[in-house]
Amino acid sequence: MTASKYVEPSGDQKAGYLHYRRPASPWELFRKEEGIPVYSGFGVKNSKDLPRVDWERLGGKGTYIQLTGTNNRTGMFVVEVPARGALKPQKHFWEERYIVLEGRGSTEVSKAGSTAKTTFEWQPWSIFSIPINADFQIVNATSTPAILLAINSAPHMINMFQSKSFVFDNPYNFEERFGGNLEDYWKPAEEFESHPVQGRAMLKSNLFPDAAHCYLPLDNNRGPGYRWVSPNMVGNTSVGGFIAEYPSGRYSKAHHHGSGVVLICLKGHGYSYNWPAVEGGLNPWRDGKADLVKVQEYEAGGMVAAAPTPTSETWFHQHFATGREPFRVHAIAAGTGSQGGQEGDMVAGVGAEITDGGRAIPYYMEDPFIRQHYEEQLKLNGAEFNMPPEVYTESGANININYA
Numbered sequence: 001m002t003a004s005k006y007v008e009p010s011g012d013q014k015a016g017y018l019h020y021r022r023p024a025s026p027w028e029l030f031r032k033e034e035g036i037p038v039y040s041g042f043g044v045k046n047s048k049d050l051p052r053v054d055w056e057r058l059g060g061k062g063t064y065i066q067l068t069g070t071n072n073r074t075g076m077f078v079v080e081v082p083a084r085g086a087l088k089p090q091k092h093f094w095e096e097r098y099i100v101l102e103g104r105g106s107t108e109v110s111k112a113g114s115t116a117k118t119t120f121e122w123q124p125w126s127i128f129s130i131p132i133n134a135d136f137q138i139v140n141a142t143s144t145p146a147i148l149l150a151i152n153s154a155p156h157m158i159n160m161f162q163s164k165s166f167v168f169d170n171p172y173n174f175e176e177r178f179g180g181n182l183e184d185y186w187k188p189a190e191e192f193e194s195h196p197v198q199g200r201a202m203l204k205s206n207l208f209p210d211a212a213h214c215y216l217p218l219d220n221n222r223g224p225g226y227r228w229v230s231p232n233m234v235g236n237t238s239v240g241g242f243i244a245e246y247p248s249g250r251y252s253k254a255h256h257h258g259s260g261v262v263l264i265c266l267k268g269h270g271y272s273y274n275w276p277a278v279e280g281g282l283n284p285w286r287d288g289k290a291d292l293v294k295v296q297e298y299e300a301g302g303m304v305a306a307a308p309t310p311t312s313e314t315w316f317h318q319h320f321a322t323g324r325e326p327f328r329v330h331a332i333a334a335g336t337g338s339q340g341g342q343e344g345d346m347v348a349g350v351g352a353e354i355t356d357g358g359r360a361i362p363y364y365m366e367d368p369f370i371r372q373h374y375e376e377q378l379k380l381n382g383a384e385f386n387m388p389p390e391v392y393t394e395s396g397a398n399i400n401i402n403y404a
């Protein structure tokens with residue numbers, strides 16, 4: 001932007017314009033310069049179906065995905081690695097996680113000033129993360145293209161530093177994240193730990209060889225039989241989330257918060273509702289506000305934004321397994337989380353219902369349309385309704401029965 005000379009107001013006049021438009025952010029300008037499409041919206045049935053074009057910087061074909069409410073926060077793209085080829089070597093000062101949608105290959109990772117390479121192999125539904133600022137190259141040794149979905153914190157870093165040489169040509173090695181003996185660095189972990197804040201399951205593993213089919217421990221927080229783990233990968237502090245699974249014939253309670261999180265389906269299929277919490281209230285269909293509810297159907301490779309709003313509004317969202325197999329999703333975001341409070345503040349757990357000071361609508365209080373429509377959808381898909389009847393009673397709403 002060109003600077004112009006400031007003219008001080010006189011008398012009671014206010015300085016500045018009454019209405020102003022914000023200019024494009026450095027991230028938005030960078031995304032434009034990349035010359036590939038940007039898909040926007042609140043979800044997509046399958047991200048593999050989005051058109052991909054030649055992407056000079058990466059050396060494959062790609063598209064950006066910027067779902068509503070994620071702009072300037074979470075970077076997402078789909079990239080196609082050519083058959084018997086590789087993407088260009090990369091290095092960047094942001095955290096990045098990959099989900100393999102199709103194909104098999106390997107990734108070589110090394111650090112500045114070292115010729116030693118670490119390597120691991122990947123297959124459909126592998127999830128891996130690249131240590132921040134490491135050198136890496138994604139290789140496809142097979143005769144068909146590979147398709148990978150990436151999630152990163154590029155928007156934060158590009159907006160903060162506004163310097164391509166800083167983010168792409170920075171010699172700093174994060175020894176504490178990618179250092180010491182790297183022999184077992186990519187060896188998948190199997191030992192679940194207790195999440196230090198939430199007390200739920202956590203797995204410190206830099207590689208998940210098959211995140212669509214690996215064991216997930218029972219959690220029960222979002223619904224009976226709900227399984228959950230929080231992957232802790234390559235020391236990332238910004239890109240994170242959880243992998244969760246709903247049994248066939250079951251669905252989550254609706255809960256509400258602000259925008260930023262994206263749910264990516266890893267297995268099965270389903271749909272999600274999203275509606276503004278204040279405007280839509282607890283029972284939008286019953287109250288004649290069904291038009292406020294956004295519905296997204298998606299399958300493995302598809303996704304939906306949870307709380308798709310660019311404003312500070314909170315939105316309810318609710319997820320439904322419609323297939324005969326479980327519905328597994330990876331919820332992910334870059335740089336979200338409640339950082340505003342004081343150390344030691346108490347926050348209601350995600351399973352807490354509105355009657356307990358939480359944000360979830362108990363099943364017995366939900367809009368009757370929800371269950372009715374869900375049962376119809378299951379029939380269409382040849383699947384059985386499988387919700388335990390006691391969750392629809394006030395006394396049975398909040399008990400953590402061990403639904404295996």
Ligand SMILES: [Fe+2]
Pocket residue numbers: 255256257261306317
């Ligand atoms: Fe949520």
